[in-house]
Amino acid sequence: MSKRPGRTPMPVADPRERTKNFDQVALGYTEEMALTEASRCLNCKNPQCVTGCPVAVNIPAFISLLKEKKFREAIDKIKETNSLPAVCGRVCPQEHQCEEKCILGRRGEPVAIGRLERFLADWEAENGRSPTKKAPPKGKKVAIVGSGPAGLTCAADLAKLGYDVTIFESLHAPGGVLIYGIPEFRLPKAVVRREVEYVKELGVDIQTNVVVGRSITIDDLFERGFEAVFIGTGAGLPMFMHIPGENLNGVYSANEWLTRINLMKAYKFPEFDTPIKAGKRVAVVGAGNVAMDAVRCALRLGAEKAMILYRRGREEMPARAEEVENAEQEGVEFHFLTNPVRIIGDDKGWVKAVECIRMELGEPDKSGRRRPIPIKGSEFTIDVDTVIMALGTTPNPILSRITPGLKAHDWGGLITDETTGRTTRRAVWAGGDAVTGSATVILAMGAGRTAAQDIHRYLESGSKDW
Amino acid sequence: MYQILKKRILTPQTKLVVVRAPYVAEKAEPGQFVIIRVREEGERIPLTIADYSREEGTITLVFQEVGLTTKLLGLLEEGDAILDLVGPLGIPAQLPEAGVVVAVGGGVGVAPVYPKCKEMTKRGVRVISIIGARSKDLLILEDEMREVSEELHICTDDGSKGFHGFVSEKLKELLTGGLKPDEVIAVGPLPMMRATCEVTKPFGIKTWVSMNPIMVDGTGMCGACRVTVGGETKFCCVDGPMFDGHLVDWAEAIRRANMYRDEERVALERCAGCGGEKHV
Numbered sequence: 001m002s003k004r005p006g007r008t009p010m011p012v013a014d015p016r017e018r019t020k021n022f023d024q025v026a027l028g029y030t031e032e033m034a035l036t037e038a039s040r041c042l043n044c045k046n047p048q049c050v051t052g053c054p055v056a057v058n059i060p061a062f063i064s065l066l067k068e069k070k071f072r073e074a075i076d077k078i079k080e081t082n083s084l085p086a087v088c089g090r091v092c093p094q095e096h097q098c099e100e101k102c103i104l105g106r107r108g109e110p111v112a113i114g115r116l117e118r119f120l121a122d123w124e125a126e127n128g129r130s131p132t133k134k135a136p137p138k139g140k141k142v143a144i145v146g147s148g149p150a151g152l153t154c155a156a157d158l159a160k161l162g163y164d165v166t167i168f169e170s171l172h173a174p175g176g177v178l179i180y181g182i183p184e185f186r187l188p189k190a191v192v193r194r195e196v197e198y199v200k201e202l203g204v205d206i207q208t209n210v211v212v213g214r215s216i217t218i219d220d221l222f223e224r225g226f227e228a229v230f231i232g233t234g235a236g237l238p239m240f241m242h243i244p245g246e247n248l249n250g251v252y253s254a255n256e257w258l259t260r261i262n263l264m265k266a267y268k269f270p271e272f273d274t275p276i277k278a279g280k281r282v283a284v285v286g287a288g289n290v291a292m293d294a295v296r297c298a299l300r301l302g303a304e305k306a307m308i309l310y311r312r313g314r315e316e317m318p319a320r321a322e323e324v325e326n327a328e329q330e331g332v333e334f335h336f337l338t339n340p341v342r343i344i345g346d347d348k349g350w351v352k353a354v355e356c357i358r359m360e361l362g363e364p365d366k367s368g369r370r371r372p373i374p375i376k377g378s379e380f381t382i383d384v385d386t387v388i389m390a391l392g393t394t395p396n397p398i399l400s401r402i403t404p405g406l407k408a409h410d411w412g413g414l415i416t417d418e419t420t421g422r423t424t425r426r427a428v429w430a431g432g433d434a435v436t437g438s439a440t441v442i443l444a445m446g447a448g449r450t451a452a453q454d455i456h457r458y459l460e461s462g463s464k465d466w
Numbered sequence: 467m468y469q470i471l472k473k474r475i476l477t478p479q480t481k482l483v484v485v486r487a488p489y490v491a492e493k494a495e496p497g498q499f500v501i502i503r504v505r506e507e508g509e510r511i512p513l514t515i516a517d518y519s520r521e522e523g524t525i526t527l528v529f530q531e532v533g534l535t536t537k538l539l540g541l542l543e544e545g546d547a548i549l550d551l552v553g554p555l556g557i558p559a560q561l562p563e564a565g566v567v568v569a570v571g572g573g574v575g576v577a578p579v580y581p582k583c584k585e586m587t588k589r590g591v592r593v594i595s596i597i598g599a600r601s602k603d604l605l606i607l608e609d610e611m612r613e614v615s616e617e618l619h620i621c622t623d624d625g626s627k628g629f630h631g632f633v634s635e636k637l638k639e640l641l642t643g644g645l646k647p648d649e650v651i652a653v654g655p656l657p658m659m660r661a662t663c664e665v666t667k668p669f670g671i672k673t674w675v676s677m678n679p680i681m682v683d684g685t686g687m688c689g690a691c692r693v694t695v696g697g698e699t700k701f702c703c704v705d706g707p708m709f710d711g712h713l714v715d716w717a718e719a720i721r722r723a724n725m726y727r728d729e730e731r732v733a734l735e736r737c738a739g740c741g742g743e744k745h746v
């Protein structure tokens with residue numbers, strides 16, 4: 001048998017040019033590329049790819065339709081289980097999900113499932129979507145807290161079932177991390193707005209500028225006639241290292257850095273009013289997706305040197321392989337086994353250097369990764385003018401603290417029943433990062449969907465079955 | 467959109483607006499604030515809820531035009547609307563139920579002091595107020611403050627009205643003269659709050675200040691509002707804004723407030739209606 005052809009490469013913007021702007025990096029397949037790539041799929045009888053997908057998209061079925069150029073049927077097939085394909089096709093870690101399981105991956109390269117998904121979603125954006133079937137109104141109100149992928153999905157599913165759904169969002173724009181966190185060059189905001197528009201077209205009322213717990217409480221929601229509440233408030237609380245110098249001018253949390261850039265459009269200052277202090281030598285601490293986004297933003301804001309400081313090694317980096325590769329191509333420097341111990345300021349209180357210590361890897365820890373151990377006496381300094389802490393985020397504990405009956409773990413995550421999304425309080429569900437801590441778009445979406453089904457079951461039972 | 471129902475010009479730089487914001491009015495307590503945005507390209511800035519009416523569903527904001535966003539806000543007239551307004555944010559002030567409190571307000575800081583005095587007076591606390599400004603034309607809310615204080619002292623830096631000097635100096639005079647308040651509440655520019663804390667410290671009087679760092683979301687999501695209190699990092703928007711002033715790292719707070727000084731100037735220069743060149 002002749003060797004099978006490899007994956008069709010994704011056309012990308014030139015690494016030297018693209019760091020000068022915030023335009024999308026991965027440009028998307030043309031129809032021809034999509035057909036070529038789709039032709040690689042074996043349409044397996046027992047498709048392993050599907051088992052790797054957190055929402056079990058019928059992958060061989062949509063790829064078969066794509067092969068026949070039935071693009072509309074193909075996208076509708078995806079949307080039977082995934083309501084945000086334009087987003088997932090761009091940001092899902094497919095290499096650890098469907099593509100990791102694809103049979104072709106055993107001998108060569110897996111089918112580029114994510115790229116095909118994105119191709120179809122973008123095709124739909126251009127050609128219009130099929131009319132959605134909506135059940136007749138049920139005359140029952142459901143409240144959704146937070147408009148990230150979990151909240152949007154839960155809202156859309158319930159609206160289709162005929163419920164009267166209101167989303168309450170604390171920021172001035174809906175979308176959650178999709179709008180404030182993930183940068184334009186990876187996920188254009190126009191794509192996110194399109195998804196939000198769709199949810200509104202389904203009849204969902206989105207009320208921005210409402211902080212549940214402050215502007216209105218969960219108890220108030222029930223008093224106002226909502227019969228079920230879904231909490232999808234994400235994991236937005238940034239972590240710091242608690243090392244000396246962390247409050248110097250020029251030290252940001254990744255959340256602040258990215259929010260200024262994405263939500264407030266600080267990269268367009270002074271056309272937009274929100275400023276940002278983007279240095280020439282920027283160090284980002286951490287090596288997850290958030291760190292990659294932060295460091296690549298730094299380059300686009302004019303950094304001459306943009307560095308990742310990571311206490312473990314290359315293999316342990318939690319970021320998606322594709323994003324690490326993109327960052328490397330753009331000229332990001334990776335400093336492995338390097339951990340900051342102190343940030344040093346100048347006489348005016350601005351960051352001037354970061355003191356680090358070298359690490360070595362010891363025995364594997366709980367996460368299965370080898371534990372980094374500092375090497376005594378190996379301290380050294382790196383000159384920088386901006387430091388960004390991308391150490392992860394945890395769920396904000398405020399809502400659980402003030403809401404009677406709503407229980408959370410010590411680290412902030414809400415306690416729920418996994419199969420239904422039910423919290424410890426009657427008629428309140430939760431899902432997404434608020435429950436799991438920082439995870440992925442697709443898991444948040446899946447949780448929103450699971451909860452929607454259970455909310456439906458509960459309300460159909462006359463609010464008896466809890 | 468959040469409509470402006472009433473507008474009053476208090477001084478050439480300070481304006482008061484009454485805004486329709488039912489969610490906020492319903493829950494607001496003294497010491498809390500809102501975050502507003504005035505236009506699509508706009509920045510999010512925090513302003514204290516200076517008063518509220520649950521019945522009318524309105525809140526009152528008093529602001530000093532110090533830069534682009536506050537000047538743009540100042541250009542809005544009755545009938546216009548503020549694009550975004552979210553709140554109430556922050557922890558309500560823990561006000562005493564009885565005793566004697568000195569309330570110190572400097573400049574636009576008188577506005578945030580007012581709702582606290584109003585509430586304390588309602589509770590039967592004896593409120594002695596000291597309010598000040600650079601000169602008598604810049605003094606705000608004098609009548610309102612008189613109504614909610616047992617005693618009102620006025621200070622001006624130039625001596626054009628009342629005590630000639632800073633509010634902190636007036637406070638020192640009162641304390642030296644034997645006044646023994648249970649606590650002091652001070653709101654105003656950072657140097658004024660710091661000076662007030664320096665005055666009260668030797669007397670061992672608990673002093674609450676309302677910190678005003680730069681903020682973005684106002685809900686604990688970004689850490690822009692970090693302040694060091696008693697050696698610990700706090701997020702002012704969710705842990706504050708009121709803190710024990712004797713524990714605040716003032717040098718750091720002042721440094722952080724000036725982080726974007728160059729950009730603030732650039733932004734202002736571009737705005738025509740604000741005295742710059744570009745038309746908005």
Ligand SMILES: Cc1cc2nc3c(=O)[nH]c(=O)nc-3n(C[C@H](O)[C@H](O)[C@H](O)COP(=O)(O)OP(=O)(O)OC[C@H]3O[C@@H](n4cnc5c(N)ncnc54)[C@H](O)[C@@H]3O)c2cc1C
Pocket residue numbers: 091092093145146147148149150151168169170171174175176177178181182183210211212213232233234235236258289290293320396399431432433434438439440441442444
């Ligand atoms: C920079 C960055 C890059 C990422 N990259 C990827 C990636 O490439 N692939 C991937 O799969 N995942 C990625 N993730 C993770 C992914 O974005 C999240 O897992 C996902 O968005 C979680 O969805 P959610 O709906 O649970 O919460 P969120 O998206 O966090 O949305 C929660 C929403 O609730 C609102 N809210 C919070 N509290 C309240 C309240 N009290 N009242 C009202 N509203 C409230 C928030 O403002 C927010 O809009 C990334 C995350 C970040 C930060």
Ligand SMILES: Cc1cc2nc3c(=O)[nH]c(=O)nc-3n(C[C@H](O)[C@H](O)[C@H](O)COP(=O)(O)OP(=O)(O)OC[C@H]3O[C@@H](n4cnc5c(N)ncnc54)[C@H](O)[C@@H]3O)c2cc1C
Pocket residue numbers: 499509510511512513514515528529530531532533534535536537574577578677678679680681682707722723724730731
């Ligand atoms: C909790 C809190 C309550 C406040 N209450 C009031 C009030 O009732 N009335 C009032 O006049 N002012 C109040 N302020 C201060 C007010 O937010 C700033 O004056 C305003 O943000 C200035 O914006 P600008 O664009 O007009 O000026 P800029 O030119 O941007 O800045 C001028 C000054 O304002 C500070 N500032 C800038 N951006 C922000 C920001 N996003 N958040 C906070 N401060 C910033 C800067 O440190 C600078 O010193 C409060 C601040 C806080 C944190």
Ligand code: SF4
Pocket residue numbers: 040041042043044047048049050059060063101102103104111113
């Ligand atoms: S496992 Fe790979 S080849 Fe088989 S159906 Fe799925 S995508 Fe196609």
Ligand code: FES
Pocket residue numbers: 680681682683684685686687688689690691692701702703704
């Ligand atoms: S303003 Fe963002 S955390 Fe306080």
